Amino acid sequence: MDKTIIKRLGNLLSVKSLVTLTLTIVFAVQALRGTISQDFMTVYAVVIAFYFGTQSQKVQDALEGGGNENG
Numbered sequence: 001m002d003k004t005i006i007k008r009l010g011n012l013l014s015v016k017s018l019v020t021l022t023l024t025i026v027f028a029v030q031a032l033r034g035t036i037s038q039d040f041m042t043v044y045a046v047v048i049a050f051y052f053g054t055q056s057q058k059v060q061d062a063l064e065g066g067g068n069e070n071g
Contacts, residue, residue, distance in 0.1 A: 016051060016054075017051075019047065020047060020048065020051045023043070023044050023047055023048075024044075024048075026040075027040070027044050
């Protein structure tokens with residue numbers, strides 16, 4: 001279990017995750033201030049869609065790969 005925690009922390013510190021977390025914090029601050037620009041909203045939406053799209057693809061690949069190994 002200790003290796004899993006270390007691996008997850010390592011993944012959290014990847015560049016993609018840091019960019020996503022930073023943009024989410026900036027989004028939250030701007031939302032609280034009521035100053036979200038359309039340009040920022042577009043960039044944020046693209047980054048979030050990319051991040052969750054790649055996460056979803058990893059899960060899908062793992063499921064497909066796991067099914068092929070057992071079949």
